[in-house]
Amino acid sequence: MRGIYIQGATVILMIILLLLSTVLNPTSEETIKFFPLDPSVEFTSADTHLSLVEQTGNDQYLMKWETESQLSKPAYLRQDVSLLYMDGKLKGVKGLWKQEEQNIVLQLEFEESDSTHFEAVTFHYGEIHNDKDNDIKSVQKMTSDSLYVVDSPHSLLESFRDPESKEQKEWKETLDHTKNQHLDYMWRNWIKEAAINTDNYYFVPLTSIVDYATKPLTGLTQDETDRVIGQLWEGLYKNYILPIANAEKITNHTMPLILIDKNNDHLIVLFRNDQNQLEKLIQQI
Numbered sequence: 001m002r003g004i005y006i007q008g009a010t011v012i013l014m015i016i017l018l019l020l021s022t023v024l025n026p027t028s029e030e031t032i033k034f035f036p037l038d039p040s041v042e043f044t045s046a047d048t049h050l051s052l053v054e055q056t057g058n059d060q061y062l063m064k065w066e067t068e069s070q071l072s073k074p075a076y077l078r079q080d081v082s083l084l085y086m087d088g089k090l091k092g093v094k095g096l097w098k099q100e101e102q103n104i105v106l107q108l109e110f111e112e113s114d115s116t117h118f119e120a121v122t123f124h125y126g127e128i129h130n131d132k133d134n135d136i137k138s139v140q141k142m143t144s145d146s147l148y149v150v151d152s153p154h155s156l157l158e159s160f161r162d163p164e165s166k167e168q169k170e171w172k173e174t175l176d177h178t179k180n181q182h183l184d185y186m187w188r189n190w191i192k193e194a195a196i197n198t199d200n201y202y203f204v205p206l207t208s209i210v211d212y213a214t215k216p217l218t219g220l221t222q223d224e225t226d227r228v229i230g231q232l233w234e235g236l237y238k239n240y241i242l243p244i245a246n247a248e249k250i251t252n253h254t255m256p257l258i259l260i261d262k263n264n265d266h267l268i269v270l271f272r273n274d275q276n277q278l279e280k281l282i283q284q285i
Helices: 166-193 206-213 222-246
Strands: 043-057 060-086 089-112 116-130 135-150 158-160 201-205 257-261 266-272 278-284
Touching: 043 116, 043 158, 060 135, 060 206, 060 222, 089 116, 089 222, 116 166, 116 206, 116 222, 135 166, 135 206, 135 222, 158 166, 166 257, 166 266, 201 206, 206 222, 206 257, 222 266, 222 278
Parallel strands: 043 135
Antiparallel strands: 043 060, 060 089, 060 116, 116 135, 135 158, 201 257, 257 266, 266 278
């Protein structure tokens, strides 16, 4: 994968692009692999943050997309990967792969126009090696952020997470309707093409999977849920994120849909690849 490898205790990466690129180590093995979670290691801090910086002219504005995470101790492998969606369509993917590191900070600035609902979700990961017993474990955490930006000729440029004024509530309804209409249409087509019986599944948009970081899946414990989530991100990274990051440019991929079997037997991830072919990933629970 094309990318930049940057060494140091803390990395701050700032790039201004219209289409966001990926920042990853081009020489190391790029992988996220779930191992049994290590209870002795934890993320002391982790965050994903979206912010409106300023108006830049020509009906455009500057956005900042930030992620940070800090482990309680250095890990053999540290990796953060973040996905950004704009009205339900992929805007960018960014990540960083580092060895023997504790902290990762990523900052990305880009220009955009028009009123938009931005959503970002990040998987923070560490691979822990115990040299004494040759044991490998992992540590993981998910964070996310959501931001509405109103860019209208009839009002001042503004952003909000939770609407407060009547105007903000109306904008949220409008932007949510536009996004949900697109997602519902695309997802229904995918489900029909994959011949899936919708009565057997719960539906979870990719950006909503972060809800299960502190809430177990129905019928599972939190420990079991953490395992399922870790294995899910392992599959997403290999089959969804890496192919996108290796592409010459990022196209407007519609957000993947996760279908969780109501009997807790398996889950399915649906998305379209760069060749517009429907991908159907199946993971046993």
